[in-house]
Structure formats: structure tokens, C-alpha cells
Amino acid sequence: MDPGKPGRYRTKTGEYALASVRLPGFAAPVEMRAVVVAPVGAPGKRPLALFLHGRHYTCYKGREDVTGDWPCKAGGKPVPSHRGYLRDQRLLASQGYLTVSVSANGVNGQDFAAEDGGAQARSSLVRLHLARWAGWAEHPGSAPKVVREAPRADLSRVLLIGHSRGGEGVNRAALDSLTPPPATADGYHGPVRWHIRGTVLIGPTVFGQNPVPDVPSVSILPGCDGDVSDLQGEVYVDGTRAVSNGTALHSAVYVIGANHNFFNSEWTPGQSAAPAEDDFSDDPQHHDPVCAKGTATRLTADRQHRAGSTYIAAAARLFLAGDDRVRPLLDGSGRRAPSADPARVLSHAVGAGRSGGFLPDGGVSVTGARLCAAVDPSPARACLGRSTKGSSPHFAYWATDRETARSAVALRWTRAGTPARVTAGTPVSLTGSTALRLRLFVPPGSRGTQLDVALTDTSGRKAKLGRVTVDGLPGSERTASYWAQELRVPLTAATGAGLDLASVKSLELTPRSASGRAWLMDAWGWRPGTPAVRTDALPRVDVGRTTVDEGDSGVRTYRVPVRVTGRGGSGQVRVYVVDPATGTAENRLVTVRPGAQGVDVPVQVKGNTRYGTDVSYDVLVKAVRGAVVGSYRGGITVHDDDPAPRMTVTPVAGRVTEGRSLKWRVSLSEAVDVDMSAVFQVVKAGAPELSTKDVPAAWLRDMTGEKPDPERPLSKVEFYLWTDIPPGRTVMDITLPTVRDRVRESTESVRFRQIDPRTGKPQPGGLVLTGSVLNAS
Numbered sequence: 037m038d039p040g041k042p043g044r045y046r047t048k049t050g051e052y053a054l055a056s057v058r059l060p061g062f063a064a065p066v067e068m069r070a071v072v073v074a075p076v077g078a079p080g081k082r083p084l085a086l087f088l089h090g091r092h093y094t095c096y097k098g099r100e101d102v103t104g105d106w107p108c109k110a111g112g113k114p115v116p117s118h119r120g121y122l123r124d125q126r127l128l129a130s131q132g133y134l135t136v137s138v139s140a141n142g143v144n145g146q147d148f149a150a151e152d153g154g155a156q157a158r159s160s161l162v163r164l165h166l167a168r169w170a171g172w173a174e175h176p177g178s179a180p181k182v183v184r185e186a187p188r189a190d191l192s193r194v195l196l197i198g199h200s201r202g203g204e205g206v207n208r209a210a211l212d213s214l215t216p217p218p219a220t221a222d223g224y225h226g227p228v229r230w231h232i233r234g235t236v237l238i239g240p241t242v243f244g245q246n247p248v249p250d251v252p253s254v255s256i257l258p259g260c261d262g263d264v265s266d267l268q269g270e271v272y273v274d275g276t277r278a279v280s281n282g283t284a285l286h287s288a289v290y291v292i293g294a295n296h297n298f299f300n301s302e303w304t305p306g307q308s309a310a311p312a313e314d315d316f317s318d319d320p321q322h323h324d325p326v327c328a329k330g331t332a333t334r335l336t337a338d339r340q341h342r343a344g345s346t347y348i349a350a351a352a353r354l355f356l357a358g359d360d361r362v363r364p365l366l367d368g369s370g371r372r373a374p375s376a377d378p379a380r381v382l383s384h385a386v387g388a389g390r391s392g393g394f395l396p397d398g399g400v401s402v403t404g405a406r407l408c409a410a411v412d413p414s415p416a417r418a419c420l421g422r423s424t425k426g427s428s429p430h431f432a433y434w435a436t437d438r439e440t441a442r443s444a445v446a447l448r449w450t451r452a453g454t455p456a457r458v459t460a461g462t463p464v465s466l467t468g469s470t471a472l473r474l475r476l477f478v479p480p481g482s483r484g485t486q487l488d489v490a491l492t493d494t495s496g497r498k499a500k501l502g503r504v505t506v507d508g509l510p511g512s513e514r515t516a517s518y519w520a521q522e523l524r525v526p527l528t529a530a531t532g533a534g535l536d537l538a539s540v541k542s543l544e545l546t547p548r549s550a551s552g553r554a555w556l557m558d559a560w561g562w563r564p565g566t567p568a569v570r571t572d573a574l575p576r577v578d579v580g581r582t583t584v585d586e587g588d589s590g591v592r593t594y595r596v597p598v599r600v601t602g603r604g605g606s607g608q609v610r611v612y613v614v615d616p617a618t619g620t621a622e623n624r625l626v627t628v629r630p631g632a633q634g635v636d637v638p639v640q641v642k643g644n645t646r647y648g649t650d651v652s653y654d655v656l657v658k659a660v661r662g663a664v665v666g667s668y669r670g671g672i673t674v675h676d677d678d679p680a681p682r683m684t685v686t687p688v689a690g691r692v693t694e695g696r697s698l699k700w701r702v703s704l705s706e707a708v709d710v711d712m713s714a715v716f717q718v719v720k721a722g723a724p725e726l727s728t729k730d731v732p733a734a735w736l737r738d739m740t741g742e743k744p745d746p747e748r749p750l751s752k753v754e755f756y757l758w759t760d761i762p763p764g765r766t767v768m769d770i771t772l773p774t775v776r777d778r779v780r781e782s783t784e785s786v787r788f789r790q791i792d793p794r795t796g797k798p799q800p801g802g803l804v805l806t807g808s809v810l811n812a813s
Contacts (some may be wrong), residue, residue, distance in 0.1 A: 037361040039353045040375020042344030043131030045075035048527050049122070050182025056142070057164055059157045059223040061150060064106055066142030067159060071118055073125035073135045074186030081190035083233075083356040084169060085128050087137035088162055090200020091154070091237075092303060096310035101247035106145025115310040120300030121197070124345045128352055134189050140202065147201075151244050151581065159204025159212045162196065166209075170229035177425040191230040193356045197348055199265060199299055203240020203255075206662075208666070209253040209273065210235055210808040215576040215602050217666050234355030236348050240269040243433050244668035245658060247272040249280035250571040252350040252387075254287045255430060256344060256365055258294035259515060260327035260334060262316035263622050267516040270429035275388050277395055277558065279486065279659050283570045285354075285388035287366040288429075290519055292380045292510055293327070295337040300346045302351065304337045325515075325736050326510045327498030333510045335379055343379035360566050363388075368522025369683045382509075389567040390560035392464035394543045395441050396443040404754055405456035405545075408555075410442040414665035417443050419555060421749040423769040426480055426511050428518035435656050435669065436612050436621040444778055445556040455490075458556070459542040466537040467560030471527055472501060480511025486548040489525045494541045498532035501525040502546065520557045527561075537561075551682050573604035575630045575663050579655055579670030579806050585677045587643030594620050596655045600628045607663025611635055614654040614671075621624045621656070628663055639672040647678045648709035648763075668674035681705040683714060683803065688769060691808045694730065695776030698786070700760050704766045709762050716770075716788035716805055717796075725749035726786040726809055730774055752784060757788055757805070770805070776812050783810045 050072055056065035068794040075082065093115050093402065095108035108114055118139035140161055171190050172179035198206035202655060211234045212222070219225060221285040239261050245268075255269040273286045289653055296315045297303035304314045318328040326333045335343070350373065353362045364371035368384040394400060408419035410431040413422050417438075419431055422620040430444065447456045452656025466472070478485045486505050492498045511517025530537060580597035606629045612621040628634035639653045654671040682705040687698040702714055728736060728744045736742055740755050758770045772786070786809075790802030 037359070038373050038375050038642050039182070039349035039365070040127070040342065040373050041363055042127060045078050045130050045132055047073050047126050047129040048076050048185065049073045051181035052182055057223060059143070059160050060156065060221055062142070064142060064144040064146060064694050065376050066157070067139050068164065069118065069139040070136045070165060070216055071122070072182045073122065073129045074182070075129045075132050075134070078132045078187050080187070081173070082132060082134040082187045083193035083195065084189040084191065085133050085135045085195045085197060085352055086162065086165065087118070087121045087125065087135070088158060088196070088198045088202035088205050089120060089140060089300060090139070090202040091144045091147070092117050092446045093310060094145040097640065099311055102311050104145055106142050114139070115302065117141070120302035123301065123341055124197070124348050125245070126348055127345050131349065131352070131354065133352055134186060136165065136169070137634060138162065146788060152667060153204070153241065155204045155244065156203060156217060156221050156667065157223065158202065159217070162206060163212060163224040166191070166194065167226050168229045176447065182193050187320035191653035194232050195234050195236065195352050195356050197236040197238070198240060198671055199238040200296065200591040201241050202246070203237035203262060203269060204242055206235050207237065207240070207242070207248055209277035211248045211666060214248070214250070214571065215507065215664065218578050218580070218599055221667065226269065234351060238299050239345065240272065241266050242271045244266050244665065245271045245275055246342050246665040246668050247275045247286070248664065249276040249666040250284050250569065252284045252286065252355050252569060254289060254347065256347060256501045257288055257519070258296055259290060259292040259509070259517065260294060260316045262295040263296035265514070266432045266518065267428060268432035269521070271432060273384070273386055273526045273556070274430055278398060279661060280572050280574060281570050282387050283389060283567050285367060285385055285566060287385040289366065289381055290382045290509070290769065291335070291340070292382070293333040293433060294340045294343065294379070294563045295327070298337040298340045302325055303711045307337065318542055323331060324463065324512050324514055325513045326515055339379055339523070343376040343381060346373045346376040347381070358745050363566050377648060382521060384520055386560070386799045389565070390473065391469050391564055392466045392540065392561045394458050394464065394559040395504060396445050396556070396558065397441045399461035401459045401461070402445055403457045404431055404454060404565070406446045408444055408446040410439060411436070412438045415540070419446055423793060425513035426518060427516045429516045430518070430520060435730060436614065437619065440610060440623050440790040443484055445506070447545065447547070447554045447556070450551045452544060452548050452550055454774060455545045455546040457542050458789050460540070463539040463541055466527065466540055468563060469527055469537070470563045471524045472559060473562040474523045474559045475557040476506060476523055476554055477518050477520040477557070478506050478508045478552065480515070480517040482552065484549060484550050485554060488548060490544040490545040490546070491540050491544045492529055492544065493536040493751070494539045495536060497533065497535055499530040500533045501527065518555070520555070524562060527629070543764070546608055572601060575600055575602040575604050575607045575628050577609055577628055577635065577657050577663060577665050578667040579657055580667065581670040583673040583675055584641060585675050586641060588678070589643045592641050592643070594639050594641060596637040596639065596653070598637070600630055600632060600634050602630045604630065605662070608660040609635070609657050609663050609665065611637065612656040614656070616651050616653055624662065637655050641672070641674050646707070647680050650675050681708055681712070684710065685803045685805060686734045687807070690806065691810070692774070693810045694772065694774050698772040698809070700770045700775070700805050702761065702768055702770060702803070704761060706764045706768050707764050709763050711762060713758060713760045713793065714794045715756055715758040715791055716803070718753070719787050719789045720749070721785040721787035721806070724784050726774070726784045729777070730809065732773055732775055735773055772807065774809050778813065780813055781811050783811070
């Protein structure tokens with residue numbers, strides 16, 4: 037079975053453009069534009085595959101000028117990012133799928149202020165399009181011409197494909213289709229008349245680390261991604277373990293040598309209408325051995341896109357058509373699709389009925405190895421030290437300096453035969469499994485690591501299952517190549533030894549290599565097949581944000597708005613409360629139920645009359661078991677409602693003899709609780725002006741990077757003076773040194789004007805520094 041081969045249908049392409057829509061939190065309307073590729077002559081209703089591109093330039097003018105504006109300014113044209121998946125769409129349409137790719141420039145141009153990076157807005161946009169398709173399926177006469185001429189869509193079989201932030205957007209759309217988000221944050225408020233059967237996430241972001249456990253997924257991880265370089269999309273796999281019933285397949289597909297952009301032809305140089313680039317920027321003086329252009333491992337744009345198309349089609353065949361023959365391409369079985377050649381593509385998976393499980397996050401004890409933390413500032417706890425060259429997608433940073441119960445087992449040995457034992461807190465059942473499946477990685481570039489695998493049941497009976505051999509992936513200090521490969525050992529020996537597979541106590545890994553390192557992510561019982569997905573009714577948690585005024589006195593208590601909805605029973609989430617002063621977070625495990633308070637985070641706000649900055653008391657939530665999370669981040673933002681102090685400047689030494697320093701004193705009318713800065717840019721003064729030879733050469737170089745020669749007025753040099761007044765203080769001085777020379781000259785002057793450091797433009801009503809330097813001879 038090769039899903040990359042074109043099917044038997046001809047295809048037809050067209051676009052539709054509907055009235056723009058308003059989405060919460062965005063000032064400008066968002067476009068409702070899409071390109072459709074449909075099969076010609078396909079009978080009956082057809083499954084629908086919807087594509088959503090990621091964050092990219094929004095507008096362009098000519099071959100060099102690109103912006104992130106929305107709407108586009110006069111003369112600018114929207115970047116047609118939604119047309120970048122036409123190759124994928126044509127392949128799917130030839131196989132009988134109806135496809136649509138949605139434009140999201142209006143979200144990209146406005147998501148900078150969204151707390152979730154625009155995930156909710158993208159979800160709203162996707163569901164607005166799906167609602168239109170549901171309506172057109174019922175009333176074809178109301179559809180645009182390209183839709184009327186296509187087969188009707190079968191909205192009971194929908195696949196969502198998202199690239200980059202589009203991946204996080206379709207993940208949220210899948211969640212929002214199961215349990216609705218808060219109405220005030222959502223741009224779609226109608227009924228759900230579709231069924232999301234799966235998602236494909238290409239180089240995705242997952243800022244919320246909130247995957248949907250009961251919707252199958254395939255995450256494509258590009259080994260040379262220069263944009264989402266930590267390959268955080270692995271969390272769409274790891275983050276689903278033990279959260280729900282485990283029937284949905286969650287696969288990661290690692291494409292060695294692929295970058296981020298080339299899965300979209302409109303982000304690919306030489307193929308795009310707008311300017312485009314290779315996101316993996318290479319240093320010509322120090323070529324990356326894996327990802328530099330021309331290396332054996334780096335894929336060309338065409339080869340990369342072909343591999344991507346093949347695995348998108350594999351997901352469609354499995355999730356929409358229920359064809360189990362393609363599962364081995366996605367579930368770690370080691371099969372390859374010829375159409376993806378010569379790309380080297382690896383896969384692993386969780387879920388799909390994998391039973392039992394030695395899960396380091398789930399209360400195991402470890403001997404002969406180390407239970408390590410995915411994210412922790414302590415080298416003794418962290419799975420990978422700071423000196424590690426490269427990184428691991430499994431340990432992608434979230435939002436806190438450390439995380440609880442996100443772990444792996446780290447093995448390190450200097451001689452063969454020293455076993456590492458992982459003992460489950462509760463006996464594991466492997467009944468019905470045909471093999472034990474391990475997800476384990478070794479250092480990139482390493483070869484021939486061998487481990488013997490054994491199991492022990494609760495009666496103490498032990499069975500040696502066999503030996504596994506694993507090589508490291510190609511990697512460099514710039515790649516996330518510490519990625520787990522799927523290794524399987526048959527359970528035949530366990531059955532022959534009389535092991536009680538219903539009550540397994542421990543897993544033992546014994547190195548047979550002389551020395552080495554390895555990291556175990558998890559181990560599960562496995563059997564072939566794809567079980568029917570069961571969607572549990574899980575409680576959903578959404579964290580909101582409230583902004584309050586600080587006030588002048590007294591202490592007020594506010595509570596972080598946390599909403600728990602759904603039809604299900606109880607679940608557990610981990611709540612992180614961030615200290616705004618230190619950035620560190622405390623966490624606790626909380627049981628949640630729909631309609632119950634559950635997550636109670638009080639914040640005390642003390643009023644005062646001193647000027648300061650707004651302060652955010654942030655709360656973050658992550659699902660642990662029996663729950664899902666939508667808006668993962670929120671809190672209380674305390675608005676400082678005190679007026680800023682008045683800033684003045686006074687010359688301390690405003691007229692000096694050459695060789696001495698000019699000095700000005702910047703003062704505040706009162707002390708405040710925050711740094712107060714002032715930046716001044718040199719501007720043209722009355723002639724003659726202080727020149728580059730009137731200040732010390734070393735000082736000029738440190739301040740501007742310029743040399744004194746040729747001599748020129750300071751106003752011809754990009755030159756700034758600045759000061760920061762710390763909290764609690766009211767004055768700071770600014771100095772400008774001069775040098776004494778033997779040249780007889782007139783009094784020289786210099787002038788500085790205060791600018792806005794954010795824009796670099798003159799600050800209205802800003803301060804001015806002036807000084808004069810007299811000749812010493």
C-alpha cells in the first residue's frame with residue numbers, strides 16, 4: 037500500500053471568497069477565502085480534508101517587500117499561503133477526497149496580542165468554514181460555483197491538516213468541535229454538524245501543550261526545522277498518554293532533512309508568488325553537517341513536499357477510509373512508503389489500544405538508572421544537561437521553569453551487563469498483546485547500542501524477551517535529534533516462560549554495548565490493528581484573564597476566572613501559579629468537575645500611590661487525566677493606575693573646557709516602583725558642532741562602533757545617550773567625555789533630543805540636552 041500514488045480521479049480547482057468575519061479580540065475583519073480541489077466524477081458524498089496554513093508574511097509588494105500588516109496597505113497584495121498545498125490537495129482529490137485550503141492572513145496579521153498565539157481565532161475560522169460546508173451539503177444551490185460543481189461533502193468524515201500555527205489551530209478546532217469554548221472568546225456559535233476523524237499537524241506549534249486525546253493525529257516533525265526548531269509538535273503524541281481511554285492513534289513522523297517552510301510551495305523560493313526563504317539558515321563558515329544545503333541528509337524542496345504529501349495521504353487513508361493497511365507507515369512498524377523516497381522517514385506512536393504501560397510520568401520506581409525531568413533547571417534532575425549539543429522534542433519547553441511528572445528514564449553505563457529496572461507502582465497488564473513496544477532514543481550519530489529486554493511478574497517470575505539494537509538519528513547542535521525510535525520485542529518468550537502477563541511488575545533493560553547512554557520514554561503492550569476510537573465525555577478547563585485597577589490603598593482579593601464545562605464526570609489537571617517577581621511557578625494537582633469551582637486561585641492586590649508597571653499573576657493549566665484544556669493560560673492583570681512622575685533635566689556641567697566631561701542630571705518628581713529610562717539621540721546643533729575627534733576614540737567606538745576619522749560632526753553619527761533610574765531613586769547623571777587637543781578653535785556645541793525607545797521617533801514634549809565645549813588654549 038503506497039498512499040503517495042495518485043488515484044483514478046481527475047481533479048478540478050477553484051476558489052471561493054465570502055464576506056469577511058469578525059473574531060473576538062481582533063480589530064480588523066478576517067477573510068473567508070479558500071481554494072478547493074475536488075475529484076471529478078467521484079460518486080456519492082466525499083470525505084472532506086481541510087488545510088490551514090501557519091503564521092507567515094501576510095502582504096507583499098514586488099519581489100522583496102513583505103509585511104505582517106492586515107489588511108494590506110495600498111499597493112500590497114495578500115500572500116497566497118493557502119495555495120501552498122495544491123500538490124497535496126490534488127493527490128487527495130485524485131483519490132476521491134474533497135479538499136479545501138483556507139486563507140488565514142487576517143489572523144496572522146493580528147495574533148501578536150492574543151494570549152494563546154491565535155489558536156482560538158484559527159479554530160473559529162476553521163469551524164466557520166466547516167459550518168458553511170455543512171450548509172452547502174444540505175442546500176447545494178446556495179454554494180459557490182466551485183463547490184456546486186464538486187461532489188457533496190460528507191461532513192461525518194473530516195480530516196483537518198494544519199501547518200505551523202495552523203497545526204495548533206486545527207487541534208483547537210478538533211477540541212472545540214467536541215466541547216465548545218467560552219462564547220465570549222469564540223467566533224463561531226452555531227451547531228457542530230461535522231465529525232473530525234483525525235488531524236495532521238505539520239511542524240506544528242503547541243504553545244498550550246493541550247492535545248486532544250480522543251481525536252487521532254499524525255504530527256510531522258521536520259528534522260531541519262529552523263522555525264519551530266524544538267519540534268514541540270511531539271507533545272501532540274506524548275501529551276495524550278493516560279489522559280483518556282487510549283483508543284485514538286497519536287503518531288509522530290520524523291522526516292530527516294526536512295525544513296519548516298518547504299511543505300508549503302508558497303513559502304518555498306522559486307515556487308512562491310511572494311518572497312520566500314529557506315527557514316534553516318546556514319552559516320557559510322560553519323556548515324551544518326545535517327541540514328546545510330547539499331549535505332546527503334538535507335532534502336530538496338520537491339522531495340520534501342512529496343514526502344509530506346505521502347504521509348498526509350496515509351493519514352487520510354487510515355482516519356477517513358479506515359484502511360488499516362497504511363497503519364504500519366505511521367505507528368512505528370518501520371514500513372516505508374515508496375512514494376516518499378528518497379526521504380528517510382521514521383515513525384512512532386502511542387494509543388490505538390496499546391495496553392498496560394511503563395510510563396515514567398505515572399509513579400514508577402527506577403534502579404540502575406535515573407528518573408529524570410523533561411524540564412528542570414537542576415542538572416541533577418534534567419534529562420539533558422545544558423552542555424548537550426542539540427535537543428529533544430520530548431523535552432520541549434512549555435511555560436514554566438520546571439514541570440512536575442513529565443519524566444523519562446535516563447540510562448548511562450560504562451560496562452556491559454549493568455541492568456536498569458523500571459518498576460510500576462501498580463502491576464501492568466499486557467494481556468492480549470503480541471509484543472512489548474519501547475520508545476527509546478540514544479545520542480545522535482551513535483551506532484550499535486544494544487539492550488536486552490526482560491519482564492518480571494508480581495510472583496517474581498522473569499522472562500528474557502530478546503535484544504534490541506538502535507542507532508542515533510543524524511543530528512547536530514542545531515537540531516532536535518534526541519528523538520525516540522519505536523523498538524518491539526515479541527512476547528513469545530514471556531508466554532513460554534509462564535509469565536503472568538496480566539500482572540507484570542517490572543521492565544529490565546540490560547546494556548550489551550561496552551558503554552553508552554539511552555533514554556526510555558515509555559513501554560507498552562502492542563498488537564496489530566486500529567481499534568475504533570471511543571470519544572469520552574471529558575470535562576474541559578478554560579482559564580480566563582481579568583484586569584483590575586491597583587487602587588491607592590488597602591488589600592483586595594480577586595480570583596482567577598477558571599471555567600469547567602462538559603458532560604463528563606471528574607478529571608485531574610495540574611495548575612501552575614507563576615510568581616510575577618521571580619518567574620518561578622508552584623503547582624498542584626486539582627480535581628475538576630463540570631459546573632464546580634475546582635480550580636480556585638486567589639490573588640491579593642495591595643494598593644499604593646507610587647507609579648509602576650502593570651503586573652500579571654499568571655496561571656497555567658495542563659491536563660493530567662480524564663480532562664481536556666482549551667485556554668491554558670490566564671490570570672489576573674493588575675493595572676497600575678498611578679500617574680507617571682514628571683521627568684526633568686538640569687545641566688550639572690553644561691559648559692566645560694575641552695578635556696572635561698559634560699554632565700546632565702535627569703530627575704523624577706518622586707520615587708517609583710519601576711525602572712524609568714530616558715534615551716536621547718544626538719541632533720544637529722548650532723555651528724560649530726562637537727565632532728568625532730572631540731571625544732575619546734575608545735569611548736566613541738564603544739558607544740557607536742565608529743572611528744574618529746574622517747572627522748565629522750557627532751550629529752552625522754548614529755549616537756545615543758541614555759539613563760535608567762532604578763526603583764526608589766529619583767536622580768541619575770548622564771556624562772559625555774571630551775578630549776583636549778592643540779587645535780585653536782571656537783566654542784563647540786552638542787544637542788540631544790529625547791526619543792521613544794520603542795519607535796526611535798522624537799518623543800512629543802520630550803527633554804533636550806545641550807552643552808558647550810570651550811577651547812583650552
